[in-house]
Amino acid sequence: MMTGKDYKASLDDGRETYFEGEQIANVAEHPLLGQTVESAAKGYDRFYDPTPGAVGAFMKVPDSAAALREQVELHETVDLLTHVTYASIMTLLTAADRIEADLPENAARIRAYVDQVQKADLRITQCITDSKGDRSKRPSQQDDPDHYVRVVERRDGGVVIRGAKLHISAASMGHELMTIPTKSMKPGDEDYAIACMVPVNAPGVKIINTTYAPRHEDTRDFPISGQHHTPEGFVIFDDVFVPSERVFLDGQVELAGLFAHSLGLWERLGGLSGMVNSFDALVGFAQLISEANGLERVAHIREKISEMLIHATLVRSSLEAAIENCQITSDGAAFPDELYTNAGKYHGAANWSLMVRHLHDIGGGAILTAPGIADLENEHVGHLARKYMSTSQAVDGQYRTRLFHAIRDFTADAYGGWNAVTxxxxxxxxxxxxxxxxxxxxxxRAKRAALELARMPEYIGKV
Ligand SMILES: Cc1cc2nc3c(=O)[nH]c(=O)nc-3n(C[C@H](O)[C@H](O)[C@H](O)COP(=O)(O)OP(=O)(O)OC[C@H]3O[C@@H](n4cnc5c(N)ncnc54)[C@H](O)[C@@H]3O)c2cc1C
Structure with missing residues (x-):
């Protein structure tokens, strides 16, 4: 396994990656993106085990509901790169299970790859979302044929791919790009039914980074995003050669959607478990700021917080149900229940803006305008800022200001905007x-329930 130091050194591998118009010489040493590398390096140190052949605890495949719960809880404490590596491994194993009957050789290739990557302790990011061009057209019908990643050449020993995958979390910080079709394909789309693993430093891979990381020197006013931030990569495959042993699907249109669905399951489980904590935090912020404002007993505030906590509880219940109702595959791996995972993630995503609306309504304008920590420390105005940010003897001005900073950072600034869309x-x-x-x-079941209620049992199973 690698230590954090080994990991940082491993990124100096000739990868072609850009930020704000400049090529980055060494991502680990970049003043802003290097901070994300540092978080990921801590993940390496945390899971480091010198035993030969050891596999990081975060990569272990769960085999029961209890083990799945343990992994979900563990992943709430890791950086995003570590998390997407696990989600990628689980996606690959889910896909291997699902293509087994049609493509047993490819399923074996996937499992061998997973074994190798676990032992080499590499980090994988998920490249699924294509640039897509005109959304109403199929990949092979686009004006520009490169809007979905495709095979442009088949050679002895491999394929050459071209296209772009957008919004890829932590792409520049990982080692391997899990490149899979974004949706189901139809006959005619054969060149687009490509799933393969591409090293980040493969010739022809170019990545443009964007980030919500705060750009202020004093990050104390950004208590959340100032600590951890992860850039997204705009990943371009400019005619990249991929050897055959790294190709898991090539041309089988009927199996293309299966990779996207496998990833969707693990991505949404991660999203759902992240929301469980975020929803609790939103309720917590609403309660704390209403108390700091002296309004926690007012009826309309209580009603809003009650509505928020009901959503938080439903999101948590969905995660519980997804884990408890997991399915065990033929390989003995535990996969979360699809319906509870998707319905729960949907419920949380659809109600995020409502949660934030209530919080902003309860909190007041200082969410945006509370003075900075440096202002509170200023010898001329600091004591006055603290005095007027305080609401009573029991509520210190600095405490209330810091709460506002956290609410702004989480819901109303660059990271807040990122959260709203993400x-x-x-x-x-x-x-x-x-x-x-x-x-x-x-x-x-639903139709049966309706027919029973309607006293129409003779139609059960017939309509
Ligand atoms: C912060 C962030 C991180 C992300 N990380 C990753 C990542 O690590 N890896 C990755 O692969 N992706 C990642 N994504 C991408 C994410 O999965 C996509 O943004 C999402 O799938 C939507 O695709 P899109 O952005 O192309 O939007 P669009 O596909 O353009 O969707 C916009 C709207 O149009 C609708 N629409 C699109 N096509 C059709 C159609 N044919 N018929 C009807 N309606 C349609 C959609 O339902 C949606 O309502 C990330 C996104 C964000 C914001």
Whole structure:
């Protein structure tokens, strides 16, 4: 396994990665993106085990509901790169299980790859979302044929791919790009039905980074995003050669969607478990700021917080149900329940803006305008700022100001804006979650219930 130091050194591998118009010489040493590398390096040190052949505890495949719960809880405490590596491994194993019957050789290739990557202690990021061009057209019908990643050449020993995958979390910080189709494909789309693993430093891979990281020198006013931030990568495959042993799907259009669905399950489980904590934090902020404002007993404030805590509880219940109702595959791996995962993630994503609306309504304008920590420390105005930010003898001005900073950072500034869009889009938009929920919902049970209630039992099983 690698230590944090080994990991940082491993990123100096000739990768071509950019930020704000400049090529980055060494991502580990970049003043802003290097901070994300530092968080990931701490993850390496945390899970380091010198025993030969050891596999990081965060990569272990769960084999029961209890083990799945342990992994979910563990992953709430790790950095995003560590988390997406686990989600990628679980996606690959889920896909291997699902293609086994049609492509046993490819399933074996996937499992061998997973074994190798676990032992080499590499980090994987998930490249699924294509640039997509005109959304109403299929990949092979686009004006520009490169809007979905495709095979442009088949050679002895491998394929050459071209295209771009967008919004890829932590792409520049990992070692391997898990590159899979973004959706189901139809006959005619064969060149787009490509799933493969690409090293970040493969010739032709170019990554443009964006980040919500605060750009202020004094990050004390950004208590959340100033501590941890992860850039997204705009990953371009400019004719990249991929050797055959790294190709898991090539041309089988009928199996393309299966990779996207496998990733969706693990991405949405991660999204759902993240929301469980975030929803509690939103309730906590609403309660704390209402207390600091002296309004916690006022009826309309209590009602809003009650509505918030009901959503927080429903999101938590969905996660519980997804874990408890997990399915065990033929390989003995525990996969969360699709319906509870998707319905729970949908419920949380759809209600994020409502939670934030209530919090902003309860909190007041100082969410945006509370003075900075340095202002509170200023010898001329600091004591006055603290005096007027205080609301009573029991509520210290600095305490209340810091609460406002956290609320702004989490919900109303660069990271807050990132959160608002990400809750909805990451892991596929709301529509994708509705489709998968629909696929797994028991309509027969619903129809039976309706027919029984209507005293029409003779139609049960016939309509
Ligand atoms: C912060 C962040 C991190 C992310 N991380 C990753 C990552 O690590 N890896 C990764 O692969 N992706 C990642 N994503 C991408 C995410 O999965 C996509 O943003 C999401 O799937 C939506 O795709 P899109 O952005 O292309 O939007 P669009 O597909 O353009 O969707 C916009 C809207 O149009 C609708 N729509 C699109 N096409 C159709 C159609 N044919 N018919 C009907 N309606 C349609 C959608 O339902 C949606 O409502 C991330 C996104 C964000 C914001």
């Amino acid at each position: 809750q909805i889009q990451a892991g596929g938009g709301l529509y994708a979650q509705r489709i998968v929920s629909r696929l797994h919902y028991d309509f027969e």
